[in-house]
Amino acid sequence: MNELELKYGCNPNQKPSRIYMADGSDLPIKVLNGKPGYINFLDAFNGWQLVKELKKATGLPAATSFKHVSPAGAAVGLPLSDVLKKIYWVDETIELSPLACAYARARGADRMSSFGDFISLSDVCDKATALLIQHEVSDGIIAPGYEPEALEILKSKKKGNYNIVEIDPSYVPEEIERKQVYGITFEQGRNELDINNALLENIVTKNKNLPDNAKIDLIISLITLKYTQSNSVCYVKDGQAIGIGAGQQSRVHCTRLAGSKADNWLLRQAPQVLNLQFADGIARANRDNAIDNYITENYMDVLREGEWQKFFKVKPDVFTAEEKRAWLDKQSGVSLGSDAFFPFFDNIDRAKKSGVSYIAEPGGSIRDEEVIARCDEYNMVMSFTGIRLFHH
16 A cells, blocks of 8 residues: 545645655555554654664663654553552553553553543553553554564444554665755664663763763653654653653753643652542543642642532542652652753753753753753753753
């Protein structure tokens, strides 16, 4: 099959629409179920590249949750702690495979952003992973294959219309890529940069202690940034992205946006949130929205009289700003990657508030020395990678 006609492009008024191979070869994908659309395939192909590279770099199964051509979450298949299982609402009866752990992490990091996502998996989708996906609101999935039982589980989603795409893992794209804007063709070499530990060797701070687990986290952040709309930064902890900021014109605004998401992930593990008693029968999306409101300045939206009863069995105490700051001040060991240099040290100040201990950025700013000095004040470790990772 050389081409696949689509219902429409980014919007319903954009017709005709299709994906096809300009060289006349067959498409490297098969649609096993559903009718994926234009944006679905943009998410699928970007996500597939991300997880394929994560698997190559770490040797671990990888998963990502994509929304509007940027990842909402990305992770590798490290085991889940009991706390993570609880905040990700993992069914205790499911025996988690490494791939299932990767998906639970990718989907659970930012559940608000992942609502209605497109999933990419580095490995053949197994039953355990399919069982996790079964109960989430998602538009579709791409993977190199599916176990028969997993495929049947996924086919049952969305009244049988769930988008399931199989990709040939041996497919190698052309070295030159092209796209059109306003009828004008743009052409560039594909970004085939190999992201590995060698990029982290130029440590420019006084503290040069970069442990192996932090190296993995920084590699995850850089590979994630490679497929995130720029400007972008990515906070990572324990093998998973916990805060991704995409498409911001200002670097510090991106650092703040991603940092607020990282803070939410960290705060969801605080006792005040873990001990919330939700109303019986509450929908997953309503529960996630309630948590998001509870840990932000919008807490009265779910705590005022007449509203809290819709979400909770028992009215929770306010999670005060002082309590939240005290919890976040205990956090450390977070890694942060940036797709371009930090032009001012205010980015480092914001990163510190979310427990960042390790940073990877290209370097090259006229204020590099000021940025390094601020990292030294916080005893952070920072590597200059020497490479930029813009993605548009």
